[in-house]
Amino acid sequence: xxxxxxxxxxxxxxxxxxxxxxxxxxxxxxxxxxxxxxxxxxxxxxxxxxxxxxxxxxxxxxxxxxxxxxxxxxxxxxxxxxxxxxxxxxxxxxxxxxxxxxxxxxxxxxxxxxxxxxxxxxxxxxxxxxxxxxxxxxxxxxxxxxxxxxxxxxxxxxxxxxxxxxxxxxxxxxxxxxxxxxxxxxxxxxxxxxxxxxxxxxxxxxxxxxxxxxxxxxxxxxxxxxxxxxxxxxxxxxxxxxxxxxxxxxxxxx
Amino acid sequence: xxxxxxxxxxxxxxxxxxxxxxxxxxxxxxxxxxxxxxxxxxxxxxxxxxxxxxxxxxxxxxxxxxxxxxxxxxxxxxxxxxxxxxxxxxxxxxxxxxxxxxxxxxxxxxxxxxxxxxxxxxxxxxxxxxxxxxxxxxxxxxxxxxxxxxxxxxxxxxxxxxxxxxxxxxxxxxxxxxxxxxxxxxxxxxxxxxxxxxxxxxxxxxxxxxxxxxxxxxxxxxxxxxxxxxxxxxxxxxxxxxxxxxxxxxxxxxxxxxxxxxxxxxxxxxx
Numbered sequence: 364x365x366x367x368x369x370x371x372x373x374x375x376x377x378x379x380x381x382x383x384x385x386x387x388x389x390x391x392x393x394x395x396x397x398x399x400x401x402x403x404x405x406x407x408x409x410x411x412x413x414x415x416x417x418x419x420x421x422x423x424x425x426x427x428x429x430x431x432x433x434x435x436x437x438x439x440x441x442x443x444x445x446x447x448x449x450x451x452x453x454x455x456x457x458x459x460x461x462x463x464x465x466x467x468x469x470x471x472x473x474x475x476x477x478x479x480x481x482x483x484x485x486x487x488x489x490x491x492x493x494x495x496x497x498x499x500x501x502x503x504x505x506x507x508x509x510x511x512x513x514x515x516x517x518x519x520x521x522x523x524x525x526x527x528x529x530x531x532x533x534x535x536x537x538x539x540x541x542x543x544x545x546x547x548x549x550x551x552x553x554x555x556x557x558x559x560x561x562x563x564x565x566x567x568x569x570x571x572x573x574x575x576x577x578x579x580x581x582x583x584x585x586x587x588x589x590x591x592x593x594x595x596x597x598x599x600x601x602x603x604x605x606x607x608x609x610x611x612x613x614x615x616x617x
Numbered sequence: 618x619x620x621x622x623x624x625x626x627x628x629x630x631x632x633x634x635x636x637x638x639x640x641x642x643x644x645x646x647x648x649x650x651x652x653x654x655x656x657x658x659x660x661x662x663x664x665x666x667x668x669x670x671x672x673x674x675x676x677x678x679x680x681x682x683x684x685x686x687x688x689x690x691x692x693x694x695x696x697x698x699x700x701x702x703x704x705x706x707x708x709x710x711x712x713x714x715x716x717x718x719x720x721x722x723x724x725x726x727x728x729x730x731x732x733x734x735x736x737x738x739x740x741x742x743x744x745x746x747x748x749x750x751x752x753x754x755x756x757x758x759x760x761x762x763x764x765x766x767x768x769x770x771x772x773x774x775x776x777x778x779x780x781x782x783x784x785x786x787x788x789x790x791x792x793x794x795x796x797x798x799x800x801x802x803x804x805x806x807x808x809x810x811x812x813x814x815x816x817x818x819x820x821x822x823x824x825x826x827x828x829x830x831x832x833x834x835x836x837x838x839x840x841x842x843x844x845x846x847x848x849x850x851x852x853x854x855x856x857x858x859x860x861x862x863x864x865x866x867x868x869x870x871x872x873x874x875x876x877x878x879x880x881x882x883x884x885x886x887x888x
Contacts, residue, residue: 471714574671577664582796
């Protein structure tokens with residue numbers, strides 16, 4: 364859970380790391396603050412890339428998750444069973460394993476007719492991260508549908524609503540509210556998980572941080588630059604977390 | 618007999634067809650495809666100063682990038698750089714994601730089975746341990762049971778851990794490993810001599826040195842696809858030329874790397 368107290372602690376750690384680095388600085392070398400300023404544009408570019416990956420992974424994961432979640436509440440046992448297996452698999456497989464799997468399974472370009480369509484790494488990483496999101500969104504949907512009192516289904520049927528009408532017009536509109544907080548929570552988790560893409564060679568913020576520290580070769584830069592990146596993630600994810608908790612409190616089922 | 622002849626004829630046709638189709642399927646011609654695309658895609662390191670590293674604008678620069686530029690110039694095409702790491706560089710080459718790899722890769726027989734590594738080699742490194750001069754380490758066996766920092770993907774890590782019995786603490790980047798050394802988390806860092814040679818001049822590391830005899834001297838080779846002897850032969854010629862003309866020695870100077878005896882020796886050989 365991201366709290367403002369954590370943010371203050373993080374900021375304090377960041378400032379402290381800079382102060383320590385400044386004190387230990389060797390005269391004649393550029394200071395750590397100068398280095399951070401110098402590399403900020405590049406880091407920002409990398410961070411935007413992380414956000415891009417998180418947007419698309421969330422989009423794809425949510426669309427696929429809604430379909431999969433609908434299958435989870437299907438009245439047909441084979442559909443329910445199959446989707447259960449899919450959900451269990453993708454919810455319980457480590458994200459990094461899924462990422463590796465997708466990275467090495469998919470080609471780097473497609474040939475359709477005579478044209479070559481490139482399929483860059485970051486899109487593959489996006490798909491890899493969308494998989495666990497899909498499974499979790501499916502579970503959120505199933506949970507939300509099942510949390511609606513079953514009496515409503517019976518009441519709807521007695522009013523001659525079909526199953527589809529009941530689901531679309533009565534049940535799902537109530538579910539959206541309940542799904543929103545956990546969905547946003549997963550988005551925050553996903554955003555933080557985009558740094559996993561650095562392991563499979565996508566040039567996102569963590570990859571760039573490693574390249575920067577190696578380009579500078581300054582051991583005193585390590586802690587400041589990593590806390591700097593951490594702070595960026597916090598600044599982005601904290602409002603989401605805050606809003607999630609507010610929504611949760613408002614929609615709480617009593 | 619008639620039937621036999623018929624079969625013979627058929628199989629001859631089949632064999633011819635296969636022979637005709639065969640090369641098209643199994644052989645790649647990188648030079649032709651590069652010229653057709655108008656650009657060569659080269660895999661280089663982006664985290665290994667000064668061979669391939671990132672500048673503040675995000676551009677990759679370094680000695681190996683200069684080499685890649687030279688290859689593009691010789692081929693008369695544009696260049697596209699793809700940053701690679703030890704874990705994916707051979708995979709990228711095999712998949713066709715990159716046409717050529719110049720990424721601090723040491724020649725190893727098992728690597729040469731997967732990709733083509735044309736000779737001669739363009740550089741050579743070895744492994745050593747960077748530690749405090751006062752550490753008292755004299756031989757590799759002295760590392761036994763001691764924590765030694767290492768960098769992911771280096772081929773001598775296994776030997777250091779298994780044969781010499783060091784407790785490896787493995788990091789993703791060399792700066793992290795150096796920071797751990799500074800903080801006293803390990804007695805030394807095992808890495809390429811080429812890297813340590815580059816930082817020896819720093820006042821910060823004045824108390825440190827490569828304390829052991831270097832092991833596993835390995836020449837560095839460029840990588841091409843296995844099934845492309847034409848491009849391999851072309852690259853052989855290019856590398857020979859780099860040695861002969863002293864281009865590599867000049868680049869070494871440009872990037873502030875202490876002169877390596879290997880390059881001097883190779884230049885004498887090809888002159």
